[in-house]
Amino acid sequence: MSPSLTQKPSPTGMYQVIEGIISPVNDSYGKKDLVASHHRVAMAQLALQTSDWIRVDPWESEQAQWMETVKVLRLIERSRSKTADYPVKHLPLHHHNQLLKSSAQMEDPDPSKTPSASAALPELKLLCGADVLKTFQTPNLWKDEHIQEIVEKFGLVCVSRRGHDPKGYILDSPILRQFQHNIHLAREPIQNEISATYIRKALGQGQSVKYLLPDTVIAYIRDHGLYSSDGSWTGKGKIS
């Protein structure tokens, strides 16, 4: 990846985010209103066409069944440590963005000073919204040992969300409290609460979602008749 991919310094000054990966969940996850994974992968790819650092990996969605988050993280770690040249493109991914962090000095983007791949490997972190952090409390949704492995071995980057109190969730959980140094709470200075649930509801009612989704994704949804109340597009007919 070229140095131009590198992001501006994070407020911590410690990290340099070099990649973001979206891994849509497997169909057998069974969540309500989940459309077929090939659609979800296609839409994510369309949305990221113009991004130079975030990409989609369909690997998880292509497996025979749903797998726990921590297993996906482990798989990525394992394959990364085997790969000498660290070709990030071939890594399987997770159903949330993952930030690969380099512990190299990030202030200087001079390629000659970029550490070689054999030096510190980028760290893999789970990126999620505060609502996901809250789901750690839901009985039987996560195994405690998995939660611990995620925060202890990998790390979490949690983006705030309206109506949620991530600091509170951390304090309420012994595991999270213990590894809170490895949980980074990213604030969202400009709130933009576009939930997929709202989008699906608006589409079902024939309302416009323009400027909430990329035009290419809206066109895809229309062309494939997704998310409408009767199985067909009930919108106004045009992306106007």
Place this chain on the structure above:
Amino acid sequence: MTSRNHTQGSAWTPGLKQSSCFSLPSPGTRDSSGVRGFHLDHQLQLLPMDTSEKTEVVLLACGSFNPITNMHLRLFELGKDYMNATGKYRVIKGIISPVGDAYKKKGLIPAHHRIIMAELATKNSHWLEVDTWESLQKEWVETVKVLRHHQEKLATDSCDHPQRSLLMDRPGRKRKWDEQKQDSSPKKPQEPKSTGVPRVKLLCGADLLESFNVPNLWKTEDITQIVANYGLICITRAGSDAQKFIYESDVLWRHQSNIHLVDEWITNDISSTKIRRALRRGQSIRYLVPDLVQEYIEKHDLYNSESEDRNVGVILAPLQRNISEAKHSNPTA
């Protein structure tokens, strides 16, 4: 999404005999016992299939658009969906009218950049367009005058080309102001369409509504004209105080049927001020403004501490004008 339309009263129950009705296209008929009943279709206010019964509406948004954001664009989509869903209106066009530089707002960058960004933002829209008339005027123009200008333009269009649909039948083609200027066909007294001339309405967020209370920012007669002669479509965060605000103003209350409050369920905090702040701090504005706008801003380095210092210490044009006009009419004050 729900909406609060002040022409509606309580929920309508089919079959309920009502002694007073509101907004029905025609009164019910009497049955054999002389009891006044209502046809089911009137009760349910089905959308009339004949579109000529609908009033055509043009949504006009005035503002700094410094820069234009996805939130501004969402206002139009929400306003259009809402008005069309009432069954009484058909939104045919949306106009973005960036304010002129003479407005003298702090941090306001030159109009030509703001116009270009708005045009980039609406490039892929079939019904939104950017109008430069306001920004080309030498002095700042009151909002009511911008409304008047566009309403008069629509009336002229309607007279000259009564059969010509303004927009929706011609996808991809937007009428440009200079085309209209060059149009030299004589005005013929034509029979107007059954809907009459399209009506311009002011599209805004709750902040504009609440700014009516800022001393000397608006002339009372302007506010009155806006709500009496044109109408307001105000997109508000669900649970906001807009209704209370209207209740507490005699002028707004009197014309509440012409004020449409539209709920915005997605908390959308993407104000231009925050965008400019994020840019000064090197934070990403990706996905908050259209990609083309973000690229344009980056390419021209439009927003930084210097740009934010523009007009510092300068009094805002409407305040300047209203205060000095008050002084002239009350020299002893």
